[in-house]
Amino acid sequence: MSVISIWQRIVRQRYLYYMSVPFVIFVFVFSYMPLWGWTMAFQQFRVGKSFFDQKWVGFDNFRMLFQDDQFFNALRNTLAMSFMGLIASFTIPILFAVLLNEVRISFLKRFVQTVSYLPHFVSWVVVAGIVTKMLSAENGVVNQILVGLHLIHEPIQFMAKENLFWYLVTSADIWKETGWNAIIYLAAIAGIGPELYEAARVDGASRLKQIWHITLPGIRSTIIILLIMSIGHLISIGFEKQFLLGNSLVKEKSEVLDLYALNYGLGMGRYSFGTAINIFNSVVSLILLFVANGIFKKITKESIM
């Protein structure tokens, strides 16, 4: 193709360029430019100096990172909460969708479904407030029930128990997202042909057997796609929940890599050190993504990459 014909094509498609180039610039600035900031991790970054005047220090920041006990603590917390969240968000919504599908009263089914979306739309600030309230040792409903059933003698200070923190975050996550995560499974179940159930019923299969042999195989590929996608999102486990639900008493178990970067990088002005943490975080997540995808490819012959 000659230069002229390329130019002609561009002119012919000019409106498509007008409509996309401004946004491409936006995406470049806000999503790709920060990647350039990764160079900071290899410098002794000083605010106010130009890029060329910075002092380059090689891997010194990473060496410092790997000598810090706090770092390994944060890494352990991040991995633990990521995997617990992944397992919970993968199993429980499927269970919920399958059970909800068995509800025959359509009013009840729709009502419960609508209700189950509610927490997804509420901010983590509100959810953290609600969780703190429900688990409170004074008048918290969870403690009241546990004491009422004589399972415990006196209220437990849930929010102050270090060893419960991972479970606390995972439970809050389940409460918030189960209904939302079930949407796609419910749609997939609705797509299974009713004649399959009809045939099974004629053969005398119990409801449980129908779930096992028809419903679950029917949504198998949906499950696999969503699982791989959620592994891809391990990269963004976030720190909102840990920030909002944590307190100084549970810090050992609540500090994730992002919070560690926030406290030690931004809070203390150690930008290079903080960026090294961010980079390590991204690299670990990418490795997880590739490993998970590789395993699934072997098992299922399906892949997202």
Next chain:
Amino acid sequence: MKVRISLTDRLFDVIVYLVISLVAVCTLYPFLNVLAISLNDSTDTVRGGITVFPRHLTFDNYSLIFSFAGLLTGLKISVLRTLAGTVLGLISSSMLAYVLSRAEFDGRKFLSLFLALTMYVSGGLIPFYLLMRDMHLIGTFWVYVLPGLVSAFNVFIIRSFIDGLPYALQESAKLDGANDFTIYWRVILPLLLPALATVALFLAVGQWNSWFDTYLYNGSKEHLTTLQFELMKVLQSTQVGSSGQEVNGTNMNQVMNRISPESVKMAITIIVTVPILLVYPFLQRYFVTGMTLGAVKS
């Protein structure tokens, strides 16, 4: 044999209804409890025992929080950022989605990959913070709106919806001599309403619920505070108080002076939650199909 099967099935039914009801109760009870406490007299609340009905019905907590200056500013900024973020986000994602749907567009492959990568790669908190500072966005309103203007996920949701529309519509408009912008504006956009409703909900909820950007960029700027940030401050200020040490009778007054009473906190929680509650059930039909389409295509 027949009888045994229907027996296990009946047992199964009982379990299903029990579990489903339990889920509904666990989801709804906290909200009803918060609502009841927010409507209860704040000194009476301290006695505890409020479940889903207020014991001493009063609207004092609400009138009290609306006398806080921070809350009114927060309300204003939250509404503004929700409006700006939603409108700008809708324009950007629908335009990009339209461009991506044009098979003849040369930049299509590049654009698609360029957007998709942003869903998996991120520079991280600190480089982003420094970028915001270098662009002088810190301490401004626009730091709430501009960084999230283009969301790849929303673009792909709308795009898969456009792909489902009959292509002949666009072709006939093109033959009539309409340019791409006119086709987008006059032909496609009106048909996109269900997809736009979904994306608008996502954008609006995301904007309304944000608090961390306020904390990070504008934490000391009182005129740019948001409702979620104000709520966060109120709730966090008593975190250790409510979890670390017991509040007992002798220092109750002291505690009451230092922290915001329970009922007032719950009233702010309700104010923050109610707008979402009013909107999402009506958009349910749209976001269910939107989510399903988006997941299947991407």
